[in-house]
Amino acid sequence: MGCKAHTYCVAYLPDEFEEIMRYSSHLVFNSVAQYERFRPQVEAFGEKISCGIRCNPEYSEVETELYNPAAPGSRLGEVDAAFANGLPAGIEGLHFHTLCESTSYDLEKTLAAFEQHFGHLLPQVKWVNMGGGHLMTKKGYDTAHLVSVLKQFKEKWGVDVLLEPGSAIAWETGVLVSTVLDIHESRGIRTAITDISFTGHMPDTLEMPYRPRITHVPQRGEVVPTTDPPPEGGQGEWLYRIGGVSCLSGDYMREYAFRQELQVGDRLVFEDMIHYTMVKTTTFNGVRHPDICILRENGNLETVKQFGYEDYRNRLS
Ligand SMILES: Cc1ncc(COP(=O)(O)O)c(C=O)c1O
Structure with missing residues (x-):
């Protein structure tokens, strides 16, 4: 991408962590305990990496449990009780991701829950990463409302705001x-x-x-x-x-x-x-895996990749 990544993982693998630090400007940890375990390595690293913790605002519009990171007992992020003693030293950001194919109005409600649980920590952080699930390319998505919600949040708390839209980028593409x-x-x-x-x-x-x-x-x-x-x-x-x-x-x-x-x-x-x-x-x-193809505007179908028995075999032995 030509720049370092804002990286999050549910749990970093110890043998990958050095390499991940080399590629990251920001690192989000899924738990306070994990941050504390890796903190000496981050502090000893030659370059500054801004660290954050994933939070669980315990609010989500997503009803299917499989896709609900805020479901009771969710392993994704910390609930507010984990910060009873405040933010761990060195933490500069908070992250939540509880939306899925959602509207800006869902984000607004989620932010209210996020502020209710974590608002007391916001004056101490530099950035808030609001994850993905913002379906801003869907017909009817109110982008003006999204912009006003984000601006208000930024002004209120004096933080940088990051979004991680994924499916919005590929919405209604690919058959x-x-x-x-x-x-x-x-x-x-x-x-x-x-x-x-x-x-x-x-x-x-x-x-x-x-x-x-x-x-x-x-x-x-x-x-x-x-x-x-x-x-x-x-x-x-x-x-x-x-x-x-x-x-x-x-x-x-x-x-x-x-x-x-x-x-x-x-x-x-x-x-x-x-x-x-x-x-x-x-x-x-x-x-068999389907071929991956690009249908050009002039009607030409270009095959980018085909899969066969060797792909199946080579994954296994
Ligand atoms: C932390 C995080 N950020 C961003 C995304 C991308 O979400 P979406 O593709 O729904 O926008 C996901 C997807 O699960 C995620 O877990």
């Missing part, structure tokens, strides 16, 4: 293209078996659970978005579960409504799949 390999029917339930795997390629669809938008690209006829959830008593709609190709029984999405019957060879395009998809793929069951 995963699958091909229908078979249509399976079991006592009235039809499943389109595809050449992808939800557990292997899109684990969030099972974990969150998150329903991807799917577009049907038939071999003949129009490209049509599917309807989800299927309309009640939908006339002329075809219902299909979408099945993955792994052995996991739950490797499927419940029914989507299609405007026409699916045929083997049709394409199903999973929309907006780049964030939390490419980085989370596994080679579970030996299911």
Whole structure:
């Protein structure tokens, strides 16, 4: 990136820590105890690194526990009780990350909780890192409101403010293209078996659970978005579960409504799949990774990377 990083990890590995210091202008520790363990190394390091602690404001709009860093007992960050004796010497910043695909209004509510728990420490710090989960590229996101919330916070506490947007950068980009390999029917339930795997390629669809938008690209006829959830008593709609190709029984999405019957060879395009998809793929069951391609504006498809058996084998032995 051409500059040093603002680094956070739930727990730094002792054998990586020297190298991490070389790459970091800021280091956020997940606990006071961890900071105290690494502090002698940071202080002995030739260059100044600004240290902070992750806090848990115990407030989050995220209801799914898997994605809620503020859930009771969360291992992510310290609750206010950890600072009963004030801030440890040398700490210059505080960090929280409790948003997920959230609005500026969610941030505003989170800041109120953060101030309630940690406000007494803010006069002593130089910076506050408000983590990620700010979906500022989504249609309708009130960026003017975000700016005013951040300005007010900065002015009130005299701190630098950092944000770590991740998915906002890749929002509504990147599709995963699958091909229908078979249509399976079991006592009235039809499943389109595809050449992808939800557990292997899109684990969030099972974990969150998150329903991807799917577009049907038939071999003949129009490209049509599917309807989800299927309309009640939908006339002329075809219902299909979408099945993955792994052995996991739950490797499927419940029914989507299609405007026409699916045929083997049709394409199903999973929309907006780049964030939390490419980085989370596994080679579970030996299911092949999709190729990574770039579709240029002139229609050319460039293949950047293809995966095969060797990639699977080389990870294992
Ligand atoms: C500490 C931290 N910062 C930033 C992010 C990026 O969040 P998002 O991609 O939702 O903006 C994450 C994601 O989990 C995170 O844990």
